Each structure stands twice: as C-alpha cells, then as structure tokens.
Amino acid sequence: MGYGDVQMIDENGIRVDGRKAGDVRPISIELGVVPVADGSCRMTWGTNEVIVAVYGPMEAHPRKIQRQDRAVLDVRYNMAPFSTSDRIRPGFNRRSREISKVTSDALESVVLLELYPRSKIRVEIEIICAEAGTRCVGLTAASVALADAGIPMTDLVVSVASGKINGVVVCDLNKSEDNYGEADLPMGILPNSGELSFLQMDGDLSQEEFQEAWDYNMEAAMVIGGYCAEALKNGGYNL
C-alpha cells in the first residue's frame, strides 16, 4: 500500500485513534526518575516512553574537547533494542547520530553554556518505547530534564510535529499516520518567546497546508509547554 491508499480519517474528521485534527496524544511527565543523575525526566506521549538523564556540569574530558568560554553539551539520542516492532541492533546508526546532533543544536540555543567554561553537560535520551515522534518527545523531555538538573536556561524547548494524511493536515502524527502520511513537520518551539530552535520537514505540503501545520504546532507547543511548567513546579504532570 502506498500514500493515500489507506483511509486514516473518517467523514467526520475523526482520526484512527479517535482524535480530531488538532488534538495531541495524552502526555505525562515525571521528574527524578533516574535517581543517580543530576536531573531526569520520564515522558510518555501516546505510547511513546522516553527517559532522559542529565549529568553535570562536570569537568570536560579529554581536555581537547574543552571550550575556554563555555560548556560543551554532549547529547545522545538512543533507541533501546526492544523499543520498536522489529528489534534494533544496539549501537549508533546514522539516524540516531543526526537526531543527537539536531537535538544538541536545539538545546544549545537555550542553555546558558557560557556560565560553565571548560565543563561538560551530558544529556542522555533513551527511547524505551517508540510510537512515532520520538525525536520530538526526546527533545521536549531533554529540556525538562535540564531544568530539573537546575541548569540555567532562557526557555524550554517544546517539540511537536504536524503532518498530512489523506490530504488533511493534522497535529501530532501517531504510528500508523506517520507510516502512511504524506508529510511531517517537526518543530522545536520556545514557549516563552515563541521562537524556534529546531525545524525539520519531509514530504509534500502546499503553502497553505504548511501554514496550517505550522499553526497547529505553535498552538500545541504552548499547551505542552504549560504541562512541562506544571511538572517542574509540582514534580510531575498527569501521573
């Protein structure tokens, strides 16, 4: 089956999992889930489950990676071998390296690295269960875990993706929508300033569809940013 062959939205605009076009999957956020870490966060988003641990700031080793004017951010995105339908062979691959890099770039834009010269902050993103949108969940959870670790930041980064299925623009694609969808637009949004620090896209969107997807993401990010703020104030959200 190819693009558009599978009916993913009914005549009333209801999606396969019962959501309307602009709805986000259920989210929960728990802090302090890795007791040995300096900060940590477990985020479930639909059936995605992601755990992020933050270590540092600590001395950067080896010395050649040190920067005299700021800390280095060492971000790793990794999928557990049992996180997907087919087992993933352990170890880095091109996909996880790219996601690690763009996640690092997105976080470097908000973390006040210049406060910690010559040191390193490690961010470990582990995908325990994957259902589409893991890079968005990983980035959002990483920004919450950094805040949990008490690392000074200008803002959180809330990431969410919108896309298109059966010619309809919808927010926060689930697994089957992602498989059969026609486009995917993940964005990383700073909820306080409304700026972006992360952007990717693949597929086929008209200018109008693109604007609609953009607006869905902006709207969803503000709502999810509220959940994150609540979790940071109260130790969790929707547990």
Added chain:
Amino acid sequence: MSIPLVPQLLRSHLIELAENDQRLDGRGQWDGREVQLEVGILANAEGSAKVRMGDTIVYAGVKFQTMTPYSDRPNQGGLMCSAELRPVAGRQHEPGPPSPESIELGRVVDRGIRESGCIDTEALCIIPGEKAWQVILDLYAISDDGNLFDAFALAGIAALRNSVIPLAKFELGEDIPLNVSKTPIMCSYHRVGGRYVYDASGREELGGDERIHITLGADAHVHSLQKGLKGTFTAGEFADLMKQARTKGDELRDLVHSLEGGN
C-alpha cells in the same frame, strides 16, 4: 573515571562499619534493598519487565527473530542475551563500544537462564534445518546504584516468563505464550569492608573487593557461578553464601511467581 583517593577513604570507612556489623545505608549483612518488579510494561516488546532495587533501575525486553538453525542442531532455536550499560545509567558509564564489564554482565545472566534449561530450544523450531525462533533478551540499565547483576537476572527471567511468541506478526498462526519451565534466580555478594554482603550499593561496590554471583533453581540446583574482580575467598565463606542464596533465591522466585497468577 573515579579519583583513586576517594575509594581509598571510602574503603577505610567501610572497614570501620563492617567491624561494628554495620553498612552505609543501615542494612544488615544479608539484607537486600526493597525490590519492585513490574512485568508486561512495554508495548513494543514481546515480553518485558522493570526492576527497581533501591536506586538501581533496569528494564528487560524480549524480542523474537527467525533464524536458520545451526547445522549441528537443526531442530533447535536459540536464546541470546545481551546487557547494555548505557551512559544514561550513571556518570561513570562512558559512551562507546560494550565494556568488558557489560559483556561479563550479559554472559553471566545468560548462563544462569540458559543452563537452567528453562527454555526448551526444540520447541522453538519452526521447520527443522530451515527456520527457528531466536529469543533475544535485552537488558537495559537506566540507573546504576550497584548490583546490576541481580537486577538484570531478575528482570530477565520475569520478562521471559511473560513473553508471547509473535506468530501472528510473522503470519505463522496465532500468538502463543513462550514456555519457560523454571525460574532461575541470581544472588550476588560483594566483599565490603572485609566481609561479604548481599546486594551491594554503588558506593559499596566502589569501595569493595571481589564479588560472587550464584544462580540457583527452585530445587536449589546450581546453574551458574561467577567470581569477579581481584580477591580470594575461603570454602567456608562460599558455603555461607550458598546457604544465603537458597533463602533469598526462594523469596525472589516467589515474587516473580506472584505476578503471574495461577502459576
């Protein structure tokens, strides 16, 4: 990347504590930390478990693949067990290829399960000489505060025991539960402050010496043993550990069975 001086100070502190029959966290010599075990928690794994022992937290996930049977065992499938010490689990864990420590961990857990004979590898055969199931048990540490061996072994056997062979996904019929006939349990002992203790914490491991891992079946049959790190022990010390492992093993086995209902 620990500074050698700190374990040295910790060592002398641990010796003082041991002389007064005390431990860092107030436990007795043979006391374990509180164990929390959950099974069937991961939607994309065919079997799964999460174990928390104090601040040590691990996941175990079971996946199935089809394999060509080995030519000397044409009617048998296989079990593969691998442990990953990801850098998420602690600041001492560096990224990179599997460390000797994580390879030892995976292999010791693997032997305890494999040698107990709890999985009938002939029952994993689909077409003799052509196709069989390979059961893959992945052990995944999220937080390392010591004694990953026991946490992995417990999560591993619990995950296997709630696994389902995904026949439907491979268009081979309806899913059936994986038959696991036994429940081997590992108990690990570290020499801390000169004496052995059960279920060492991360700091006890840092300031301790050699360790001994004992995997026993329900009938107290011995399925795997491993001595790790530098140090020696006496026959008398080992006999004590074996006795302790029988009691503790039965307790943990009951915990695994209590989550299965009717077993």
